[in-house]
Amino acid sequence: MKVLVAYDTYTGTTEKCAKILAEKFKEARIINLAKGYGVVLNEYDCVVVGSYVHAGKISKRVKKFCEKNIENLRGKKIGIFLCMLGEEKDFEEYVSRNFSSQFLDLVKAKDYFGGELNYERMNFVFRFILKLIVKNTKPKLGVREEKIENFAKQLMD
Numbered sequence: 001m002k003v004l005v006a007y008d009t010y011t012g013t014t015e016k017c018a019k020i021l022a023e024k025f026k027e028a029r030i031i032n033l034a035k036g037y038g039v040v041l042n043e044y045d046c047v048v049v050g051s052y053v054h055a056g057k058i059s060k061r062v063k064k065f066c067e068k069n070i071e072n073l074r075g076k077k078i079g080i081f082l083c084m085l086g087e088e089k090d091f092e093e094y095v096s097r098n099f100s101s102q103f104l105d106l107v108k109a110k111d112y113f114g115g116e117l118n119y120e121r122m123n124f125v126f127r128f129i130l131k132l133i134v135k136n137t138k139p140k141l142g143v144r145e146e147k148i149e150n151f152a153k154q155l156m157d
């Protein structure tokens with residue numbers, strides 16, 4: 001099975017997860033949507049999109065990629081993963097808020113892989129906001145490797 005993992009990252013966590021995920025498959029290509037993509041989707045049996053979440057919203061590039069390619073994605077195994085600090089309930093809300101129901105109908109696997117706080121890669125405002133949020137909500141930090149493993153298995157079935 002040929003797999004494409006298309007992602008967008010702000011501080012590097014989504015990229016890290018895209019790489020861990022891609023390693024689970026024999027034939028996988030990774031593309032960073034911020035760097036443009038000259039990619040022929042017909043070549044792939046499975047397409048996974050990965051994004052960070054900022055204030056409840058996924059990356060605009062990921063959103064655009066899903067909307068623009070919806071017709072070419074039909075008939076393929078589709079996966080969505082998000083890197084975020086929230087948990088299951090937030091994840092379900094972000095998914096329904098950010099992806100169209102037509103796109104969600106195509107999805108075989110979806111999950112969140114956890115989130116990190118790479119303050120050194122954030123601008124001053126984001127760093128300030130995130131420190132406040134973390135102080136108040138004390139989220140569980142870190143990439144959930146077991147979720148990535150399960151996600152890959154679902155797509156291989």
Ligand SMILES: Cc1cc2nc3c(=O)[nH]c(=O)nc-3n(C[C@H](O)[C@H](O)[C@H](O)COP(=O)(O)O)c2cc1C
Pocket residue numbers: 008009010011012013014015051052053054055056057083084085086087090114115116117118122126129130
């Ligand atoms: C400005 C900003 C806003 C964020 N908003 C949310 C949010 O609404 N919900 C959430 O679960 N995580 C939120 N996060 C956490 C990120 O999604 C998390 O740190 C993720 O790992 C970032 O992925 P990246 O390193 O690929 O950018 C936010 C992070 C930043 C910097």
